[in-house]
């Protein structure tokens with residue numbers, strides 16, 4: 001079975017609504033590629049206008065965060081039904097910035113993965129180790145623990161629809177990319193873990209992205225690796241370079 005490549009931009013807290021529409025228009029012809037799923041994960045305030053701006057193109061809309069309840073007294077939060085109605089298909093869950101800056105733990109992240117599936121949103125589940133864990137050599141155990149917690153109670157059929165993004169924290173926004181071999185090592189390990197937790201068919205179907213300073217210069221090599229099915233791209237997703245990554 002061959003997995004469909006998925007290149008997702010994580011815009012983080014960048015672009016006002018007007019700037020977001022301008023970026024969609026700038027990228028429109030550059031990101032054309034029928035063989036790739038292209039996703040823009042945009043700030044909540046930009047979702048409605050980005051969904052409109054990419055209508056009729058090959059671009060799918062993603063969100064960066066949501067809360068696990070449908071509605072109610074949760075000041076500042078946004079719900080899955082709100083995202084769905086606005087045209088969102090993908091949702092980033094467990095990004096290291098949500099874990100580290102906003103204190104999200106694996107219990108909440110697991111609840112979000114469950115809620116996303118129950119709501120018809122496709123999770124892009126992020127995992128990754130800090131520089132100190134990398135140096136200590138315990139990064140493999142760390143990532144396995146994150147995946148086991150985050151997928152607790154998730155079925156094989158759901159995992160087949162899941163995207164997992166391996167994002168070493170030391171490579172995010174630092175300009176320091178994991179080498180293609182380092183990225184492949186962990187992405188391969190994640191696929192093996194899914195085989196152990198579920199079965200071979202599920203491991204074969206789950207899509208695994210690399211993220212962390214991916215750019216137009218290093219994308220082709222990273223994406224040539226057997227267990228790297230795509231990328232989650234921060235900084236370079238805000239520039240015409242993103243088109244080069246989509247077509248790498």
Ligand code: PGA
Nearest residue numbers: 172173212213233234235
């Ligand atoms: P970066 O961010 O490409 O700017 O390193 C990736 C991410 O955090 O998803």
